[in-house]
Amino acid sequence: MQRRHEMIESSAMGRRMHVWCFGHWGAPVIVFPTAAGFAHEWDRQGMVDILAPLIHGGKIKLYCPESNVSQTLTDKETHPAIRLKRHLAYEHFIYSELVPAIRRDCNSETIRIATAGASLGAFYAANSALKHPEVFHYALCLSGRYDLTHFTDGFTNSDIYFNNPMAYTSNLQDEALIRVQSHTHLTLVCGQGKWEEGCIEETHRLADILAAKEIPHFRDIWGHDVSHDWAWWQRQTLHHFRQTFR
Numbered sequence: 001m002q003r004r005h006e007m008i009e010s011s012a013m014g015r016r017m018h019v020w021c022f023g024h025w026g027a028p029v030i031v032f033p034t035a036a037g038f039a040h041e042w043d044r045q046g047m048v049d050i051l052a053p054l055i056h057g058g059k060i061k062l063y064c065p066e067s068n069v070s071q072t073l074t075d076k077e078t079h080p081a082i083r084l085k086r087h088l089a090y091e092h093f094i095y096s097e098l099v100p101a102i103r104r105d106c107n108s109e110t111i112r113i114a115t116a117g118a119s120l121g122a123f124y125a126a127n128s129a130l131k132h133p134e135v136f137h138y139a140l141c142l143s144g145r146y147d148l149t150h151f152t153d154g155f156t157n158s159d160i161y162f163n164n165p166m167a168y169t170s171n172l173q174d175e176a177l178i179r180v181q182s183h184t185h186l187t188l189v190c191g192q193g194k195w196e197e198g199c200i201e202e203t204h205r206l207a208d209i210l211a212a213k214e215i216p217h218f219r220d221i222w223g224h225d226v227s228h229d230w231a232w233w234q235r236q237t238l239h240h241f242r243q244t245f246r
Contacts, residue, residue, distance in 0.1 A: 012092035023061035028102050031064045032117035032124035039066040050234040059245040073151045080152035084159040118142040118233045133183035142189045143199045143228050146206045169209050185216040189236045191226025
């Protein structure tokens, strides 16, 4: 398998960012890490191995950036307003620096990109697709939390509102709603077993909002034996990627 590690210079983040890339051809997919934030996480957790048939077969190329989640969602010491500024810097890195790099790598200035993530990575995947649907045509979201105020102890401001899928998606209308309806699709997956508390409730809530807004989506709820861990995320990702990237 073709794999490489890159360091992408980011003016938004003020440093070079780790990105692992897997595959030689196929649909590009940005993979967001969990709370660990490591670019190599999907490789270390067996996700790349489980997806090897699709990668070898030229169906997908994975781009796995690090995240600054420890300075944003999981930072309990810094005021949420400051943390969201850090999140916006990371979003700028993804949208304005990583996306162009991926398009250069794919030799296409217009190729559309999928997103994927588990746990906190699911939030990043969903938020990217909902905010930038013309770029991110598909999001696979596994065991996610989608109400940003869960991480801000209820505090909100305009930055938090416009990065809280539970809030802004509910209020999409007119041209803004048509953009999302016309250009992207979200697959929301969650188990009902251990450690899925909060995730299952927010998965249902976001799916209900998407249904009410007629935004293309699929709600896929697995059984009570399905827990919040990598073994199940491997199965779920392979299942949905096989269907999506034929």
